[in-house]
Amino acid sequence: MMQPFLIRELKTSELHESLIVLYISFNRTIPPDLKNQEKLLISLINYGIAKFLVAEEDGKIIGLGGIFFFGNVCSIGYMAVLPEVRSKGLGTDMFRNLVKIGKSKGCKTFMLYASELGEPIYHKFGFRSKYATRVYNLPIKPLILQKTNKKIKHTDIFPNWAALIDKNTIGFDRSEFLQLKINHGSILITFNKEGFALVSSSRLGPVISKNIHAAVSLINEGIKLGANHIIVPNHSQFPNKFFEFVNLTERDDDSNLKMVYGKEVAQKLDQFYAIGTYSKG
Structure with a gap:
């Protein structure tokens, strides 16, 4: 029977x-x-960093899915199917097609952030659970630091040193992706070649830092720039002392699961304080 x-x-x-x-x-x-x-x-599509699929029924778009390419690492997201057409295998078929596209591009590792709804589907494809992520509200007022930090800077160019720290932290090069985000309005904050953060609308992230002091300074600057929430990865290497410096309020209904399929990627997660974004599915 035809779909x-x-x-x-x-x-x-x-x-x-x-x-x-x-x-x-x-x-x-x-x-x-x-x-x-x-x-x-x-821009991401035009630069070959992203590709999207849609599901169509009677000329109407009823589903969406995307894949992002970072060398031999792919990230899948933007997975969505309208509620009235779920339970027909549509999401599974779109996902299968995205994985096929990734493999044709030479991807050896697939990553995603799964919602509770999507998690069982990804397990069936062989994805492994890594760690949970949680969304927190940031304090309304900037943190009280001992003095104004002159090491904080804003720049429109994603520097090479930041690209290196980022690659060592997450395990692959996404510098072109981050530069495009900056080109389209995200504010880049740097701290003395020790860390960086992006503010995109009201969201602060990613936050990548070699130490807690730099991370707290970056977050404080993000609050000053209007950021009101942050996505924190609950991995085993996360420095929990961080919560002693920043008063975060967890959002009860915003939790996702990081999942991976294929080759493991070497990462330095103790430098990974916040995720830039996830489009769960």
């Missing part, structure tokens, strides 16, 4: 409609900066 839906590559002219499907699928409020998000994703 009533079609899975195909997204046309950039359909991106707005597809992102609306994403937000409806997770019962989320459509953000005011959606246009900026669209422009960034179009």
Whole structure:
């Protein structure tokens, strides 16, 4: 029996409609900066960093999925299917196609952040659970530090030293991706060649730092710039002393699971304080 839906590559002219499907699928409020998000994703597509698939039924987009390429590492996200068409295998078929695309591009490692809904599907594909992530509200007022830190700087160019720290931390090079985020409005904060952070709208992340002092200084600057939440990875190497310096309030309904398939990637997670974003699925 033929499937009533079609899975195909997204046309950039359909991106707005597809992102609306994403937000409806997770019962989320459509953000005011959606246009900026669209422009960034179009740049990522044009640079060959991202590819998106859509599911279509009777000319209407009912599902979305994306894959991002970082050498031999791929990240899958933006997985969404409208509630009224779930339980038909649509999400599984889209996911299978994304994995196939990744393998054709030479990806040896696949990463994603799974929602409670998507987790069983990914386990069936052989994905392994790594660690949970949680969203926290940041303090409204900046932290009280001993003195104004002159080591904090803002720049429009993602520097080589930051790219090296980032690669050593997460295990692959995403410097081009981060530079494109900066080009499309994210604010880059650096701390004396010891760490960096990005502020994207009201979200602070990633935060990559060689030590807690630099991480706290970066977060404090992010709060000054208007960031109000942060995504913290609950991995085994996370320096829990961090919570003594920053008063975070956990959001009860925002937790995801980092999952990996394929070759393990060497990482230095003790420098990994916050995730930039995840589009769970």
